[in-house]
Amino acid sequence: MPVKDRKDVQTVTIRFAGDSGDGMQLTGTQFTNTSAVFGNDISTLPDFPAEIRAPAGSLPGVSGFQVNFSSRDIKTPGDEPNVLVAMNPAALKVNVADLESGGILIVNSDAFTEGNLKKAGYAKNPLEDGSLSGYRLFSLPITSLNANALAECKLTKKDVDRCKNFFALGLMYWLYDRPMKQTLDWIDAKFKKNLEVAKANTLALKAGYYYGETTEMFTTHYQVPKASLTPGKYRNIMGNEATAIGFVTASALANVPLFYASYPITPASDILHELSRHQNFGVKTMQCEDEIAAISAAIGASFAGNLGLTGTSGPGICLKSEGINLAVMTELPVVIVDVQRGGPSTGLPTKTEQADLLQAMFGRNSESPVAIIAPATPGDCFYMAIEAWRIAIKYMTPVLYLSDGYLANGSEPWKIPKVEDLPKIEVRFRTEAEGYFPYLRDEATLSRPWAIPGTPGLEHRIGGLEKQNITGNVSYDPDNHMRMVELRAEKIARIANDIPDLQVFGEPEGEVLVVGWGGTFGAINAAVEEVQARNLPVSSIHLRYLNPFPKNLPDILGRFEKILVPELNLGQLSWLLRAKFLVPTIPFSKVKGKPFKISEIVDKIEEVLES
């Protein structure tokens, strides 16, 4: 057996791509979990079509999963894959332009049939015409190699072929020196009721692995050593999962049951799926008839003394607007999750965007302020979900939680917190009848008492009509209305007293300040780190609180000559900063349904520095 070189590398990005039925998400997830448990830092980016099963071999049917794993601290799934695994011509066509020059390209040559080539729009076979000469092409018949390995399995040809993703995975495990144990255990657990399928997948994985080891194909294989993460216990977590677990935690910390009402919508549905698994925490989930019913039920739940929560994506927020306004008017704590996705209307259902910020701020009739927060990373979703409830309860207000498709489906290692380190959420249901009025206000927060049905002596009526301050009676008095509009605004403004100051990443003053919010944190942070390493006068801040803004924001903005605001929209935060602080900002927009690459932001920073 030839002894092959083993080479240490720091960071590798692999993209698995195939038909939406090829199991690429599963393959990517297995590789990710193995790498995470192995001790690498990881970051992932799934990219799947909106159609469940577009015609096999077609361009719209291509599903991809990118994983970046590293021995150092990484912040994004990587700009350009170093390796592309393409299971058919369509997957090659859609993804090859992203592959780094000279990168490893592994293709399943069995799938490069005349029919598939035609479906992918190739006039000639790219494996044979020299068009891929800029890459290290490994063309291997994965389908038939897999079928040979599984010859003894008592499965149909279709079921055998279905295992070929594990052959590819095994090959990648060998190439990057990963242990197979994790995935073998997963197979055993997953298919414990179907031993033949378990056996087939096991054989496929091992066949791929040993194929790498025994063939002369690869002269080198690679090792990515463990990363030096902060000590502690970790798990891999996806943003939606972290969001859901954060809400369950908030409910436990507040000792108030969670009620989640939602209507299925990509990419928010996984929050519903995750929460519905935790009924033993007293969590109740309701799949409603529509988005309006969902927010309405959440409002009813909060009125009745539960944590009324609803979640959706952009199109659902439009429908929920009237409900959010009722929550504003009734001053009830309701949390509304918006996992932003691409485009107006149905748009790009499975792609990411950050373009609902102005809708969150202003997308309701009249003066209707709500608190808005946005997590920065998949793991941060956990903490911001708890924070959403802290603010909602303390200030008796709806809170909009702006996640996005990139955070929702992306994953990273998450340092598991200790329960006792998490802050309790204080809840004071009013019980004292003496002196009670529904719109009495706390002096510091301006919040009204949370008095719930079932409490004797506090019977009261609230609703969408304007309220007289203090008594809560319906009032059409002009002066009272203006006072209430101001009070509702002031209540939200005062939250600024209760949120952490922004920390500047880098020098506290300089030439360029990069301002980000939400899921673009990783790309911005990595880009700024890169230019700072070259001693360029660039710093950054990242906003996790968007309404109100942190108190020290204007001060920081004033200490830099140029303010660059990269966003996955046409400049919404940029617009807000200009309007609110009268500072010239430079918007940097990308609206392609894809996250920023680090290099794009680096290039833009350089351009701004030179201008």
Add this chain to the structure above:
Amino acid sequence: MSTAIDSTAKLTRKDFESDQEVRWCPGCGDYSILAQTQKVLPDLGVPREKFVMVSGIGCSSRFPYYVNTYGLHSIHGRAPAVASGVKLSNPDLFVWVITGDGDGLSIGGNHLVHCMRRNVDLKIILFNNKIYGLTKGQYSPTSELGKKTKSTPMGSIDYPINPIHLALAAEATFVARSLDVDTKHLVEILQRVAKHKGAAFVEVFQNCNIFNDGAFRNFTDREIRDDRMIAIQHGKPLIFGKDHDKGLVLKGIKLEVVKLGNGVSEFDLLVYDEEDPDPTLAYLLSGMSYPDFPVPVGVFRNIRKPTYDEMMLGQVEKSINLYGKGDLEKLFNAGDTWVVE
């Protein structure tokens, strides 16, 4: 599920009157429905603080302001959804939905259908005056074809919806109809609504004396009522008429009005069974309208099925039994974990 009864204080109708001035038009049928409700509530053996009145938008939906319990005047058509959230969050509460024909059947038709088919334990009172009152007189989903209103000067070209048909089709477990002017009947029906466990729907014919005055008068006026309406009673023959001389029989799959006498007796008439799980006869009856048939009032359907709230609670309990009471430590540490030294 607990339905704790506070027997310490005897409540009276006054306890359910709020300090808010009632602002319906003088002569509005809503006054009667409010009064009969306030009469029924104290005698249910339920403490006042356990009632929640949830409404949408419209004249009828101002109702919660006038009842001294917990109340939520919500948004147009959404009361069934809001009320579902209230009931599911705290199943100890007695949750009433107050809605109108415009609110409940037009903008809120969707929510109404779904809370009924889920059998959420809600008491739903639909005030039907066949007109939009609060928006000043446009036709509603229950207005008759050809109805001339401000928005239909040539007459409405919408076919009306039959609320009882809708409730039966949605499989509400309690379906009834009453009318504002027959206070005795209304009280009886409201008492039964209040005591039903599950989605209880009652349509109340209610006069809007400003925009649709007398919409029901051709069969509800005292002197003609007995001949033009029929009160459905469980276990009793379907008989009506001032002289108890008319009844209903089934001919093929159609109802027919027969005159008693000439060999036709009470024993030939249909006997009504409101507990029949099959809603076919209920559907036939609710399709009757004057002048071909007497207009039916009473309880069309009354069955018991597990409610959505009971089943939800049951699942929470089952989940706790299966997996143990939720433990954050376990939740955080689920799946593959690793330790960095």
